[in-house]
Amino acid sequence: MVQQEMRKGPWTEQEDIKLVSFVGLFGERRWDFIAKVSGLHRTGKSCRLRWVNYLHPGLKRGKMTPQEERLVLELHSKWGNRWSRIARKLPGRTDNEIKNYWRTHMRKMAQEKKRAAAAASSPSSSSASSKSSTGEGSSYDTGDPTNNVISSTEIQITGEDRAREEEGYSMDDIWKDIAVSEENKSEDGCNFSCTPSWEYSTSDSLWVMDEEESKILNPFFPYYEQGMPFL
DNA sequence: AACGGACGCAACCGCATAACT
DNA sequence: AAGTTATGCGGTTGCGTCCGT
Structure with missing residues (x-):
């Protein structure tokens, strides 16, 4: 009943740390479970995404070569x-x-x-843009x-x-x-x-291995040693 | 120095599919 | 076999930063 409101938006460092430690404990599964027991008021989905896209130890950061x-x-x-x-x-x-x-x-x-x-072509190439060029992403x-x-x-x-x-x-x-x-x-x-x-x-x-590997190498918090993205 | 637009990135949403009961 | 839950994927959006005017 009293359903906790889920947090949204950018993750804080505290949340990251928490998530990392819980993933360390329980592995990269059961995201709903992790979300619940960690006390992060995030959905499992959100946790997974954060992990996969940002916290995962194997991630390269920076420009693409x-x-x-x-x-x-x-x-x-x-x-x-x-x-x-x-x-x-x-x-x-x-x-x-x-x-x-x-x-x-x-x-x-x-x-x-x-x-x-x-x-x-022509100086007056009008047909080029059907939609206000500059901007919109999607x-x-x-x-x-x-x-x-x-x-x-x-x-x-x-x-x-x-x-x-x-x-x-x-x-x-x-x-x-x-x-x-x-x-x-x-x-x-x-x-x-x-x-x-x-x-x-x-x-x-290799890419797939990383996660496995990291678990083996340090079942707890391997990430700190490998340089957390946010540290 | 202020402003506006472009860019890059992180995060959310909805749907599909796999796994489990 | 059917229903339910968890996970993964692709698309989209929001927001902070950078850069040119």
């Missing part, structure tokens, strides 16, 4: 918005991070494209509000790898184009098949 960036482009062209899947190929990066990166990247690309088109994921719908559905429905092969020219293709053109622009000819040694060899297993 050019290799990572290219890998993201490559994998996105293959898999679409399967962020978690892509993230598995990038040890230490989270789906959220990659998603954010992609959005940012696409925003830049879209702007550059627009600018280029405007410059190349559509960048797939480019356009409308396309957004198309893309995500399509990807989800046809699922696995390539929806576009059956459809005509999907949003994925469009993004792929962008990605490819970017790749060509910035590339020396080496494409993704000659990716640097770290990624595939370490990828899944």
Whole structure:
């Protein structure tokens, strides 16, 4: 009955510490349970997210390397918005991070494209922006509000790898184009098949291992020793 | 120095699916 | 086999910071 109100919004350092210690005790499962016993007035979902995206000891922080960036482009062209899947190929990066990166990247690309088109064609390129360009986020994921719908559905429905092969020219293709053109622009000819040694060899297993490993190495609070993000 | 817009990141929400009873 | 609960995923939003005017 007297249901505690759930806290929302940014996490405090105290909450982080608490969460880390309880995850140390109970493992990365039973998030609702952890949320309850820890006394954090957060949902299990929220706890999990905080852990996965911020507190997890294996996380890399900071800017994406050019290799990572290219890998993201490559994998996105293959898999679409399967962020978690892509993230598995990038040890230490989270789906959220990659998603954010992609959005940012696409925003830049879209702007550059627009600018280029405007410059190349007519001085009065009016049709370019259907929506007040500058700002709003949510559509960048797939480019356009409308396309957004198309893309995500399509990807989800046809699922696995390539929806576009059956459809005509999907949003994925469009993004792929962008990605490819970017790749060509910035590339020396080496494409993704000659990716640097770290990624595939370490990828899944290492990234997945991390959590297991950390538990083994120090069942209690390994994170403090590895440098907590917030410390 | 103040203001406004763009950017980056963290977090929330809703839905789908897996796991459990 | 059906119902319930927990977990994972993708999309979206909010907010602080940075940067140009």
